[in-house]
Amino acid sequence: NAAEAVCDICLASVIDLEPIVADLARTVRDGATDTARYGSAQALELLAVGEPSFRERVVELLIETTSTDDSLLQQRCLEALESIAEADPMVLTPHLDTIDECMSDTTVECQVTVVACLATTATVPALRAQSVRSLSEALAADNSRVQQRAAEALTDLATTNSDFSSQCLERIRTAATAADPTVRALIATCLSYVGTESDISILQELAADHDEAVRTAATDGFDRLKYSHAESTTWDDAPMHRYTPANRGTRSLNGRRLHDPSIAWEVEIDDQIK
Numbered sequence: 001n002a003a004e005a006v007c008d009i010c011l012a013s014v015i016d017l018e019p020i021v022a023d024l025a026r027t028v029r030d031g032a033t034d035t036a037r038y039g040s041a042q043a044l045e046l047l048a049v050g051e052p053s054f055r056e057r058v059v060e061l062l063i064e065t066t067s068t069d070d071s072l073l074q075q076r077c078l079e080a081l082e083s084i085a086e087a088d089p090m091v092l093t094p095h096l097d098t099i100d101e102c103m104s105d106t107t108v109e110c111q112v113t114v115v116a117c118l119a120t121t122a123t124v125p126a127l128r129a130q131s132v133r134s135l136s137e138a139l140a141a142d143n144s145r146v147q148q149r150a151a152e153a154l155t156d157l158a159t160t161n162s163d164f165s166s167q168c169l170e171r172i173r174t175a176a177t178a179a180d181p182t183v184r185a186l187i188a189t190c191l192s193y194v195g196t197e198s199d200i201s202i203l204q205e206l207a208a209d210h211d212e213a214v215r216t217a218a219t220d221g222f223d224r225l226k227y228s229h230a231e232s233t234t235w236d237d238a239p240m241h242r243y244t245p246a247n248r249g250t251r252s253l254n255g256r257r258l259h260d261p262s263i264a265w266e267v268e269i270d271d272q273i274k
Contacts, residue, residue, distance in 0.1 A: 003046065004046060006043055007043055017054065021058070024040045027040035028041050028061065028077075041065070041077055041080055048084050058080075059091050062080050063077075066098065071106065075107065075110050078117065081095075085117055090124060093126070096118075096121065096130050103137070103141070108145060111138070111143065112145055118135050118138075119149075122135065122153065122157055129165070132164060133167070136150070139172065147175070148183055155189050155193075158193035169194065169196075172191060173202060175187045184211070184217075185218075188203055188206045189220075191203060191225065192221030193224070195225050206218035207222055
């Protein structure tokens with residue numbers, strides 16, 4: 001409460017914030033009590049979210065502090081980074097590797113927060129490939145909560161037509177055998193959007209799962225994936241926007257060529273056509 005009050009007053013006034021940021025940074029590092037350190041980390045988070053000019057500096061401080069042996073302070077710093085990422089994901093660009101390293105030898109709460117942070121940065125095209133890679137690696141975590149959050153993030157990204165590398169797809173396929181049925185159901189949905197024809201067999205297996213939610217997700221996913229790869233020879237039968245339920249905007253001719261292509265007409269455009 002005190003941290004929030006300090007930030008509200010600072011951001012609403014004309015006082016110089018520089019000394020306050022410096023004081024808070026010192027308290028995070030050397031505060032006499034846990035409460036002071038945790039509260040100062042929260043105050044820095046609020047200041048960075050509210051005042052863009054301090055974001056890079058605060059992020060660097062928080063990144064340095066994630067190496068602390070204090071697991072609760074580490075969690076507070078990661079939560080602060082997640083909030084800052086929601087305001088400005090690009091500010092974390094040089095620090096994604098360090099954030100990803102926090103998946104090792106940390107508490108489950110820290111790992112869940114790392115996944116949430118990566119899910120935010122993955123929405124930015126420039127950061128997506130690295131974030132998706134880290135999220136797919138998180139599917140192999142020992143804790144089901146971490147696996148669930150990673151699977152949720154990847155599924156959300158898959159439904160927006162994100163491109164997943166073959167390496168990420170392999171990790172996703174491996175997670176189809178996860179012990180947690182919630183993870184298996186999410187993976188079924190994820191594969192139905194970004195999978196290949198080879199993943200149809202995985203969805204068929206999941207459609208016979210002992211868990212009802214997994215069976216439902218796999219059955220729906222099987223229909224979606226099979227249709228998106230169905231053979232077609234014309235665009236005239238396109239049933240919906242971007243051609244398929246997966247919104248791929250493409251169709252497969254299974255290697256056949258209808259005729260030798262030639263240019264019928266051309267026009268210059270300034271942006272993407274949707």
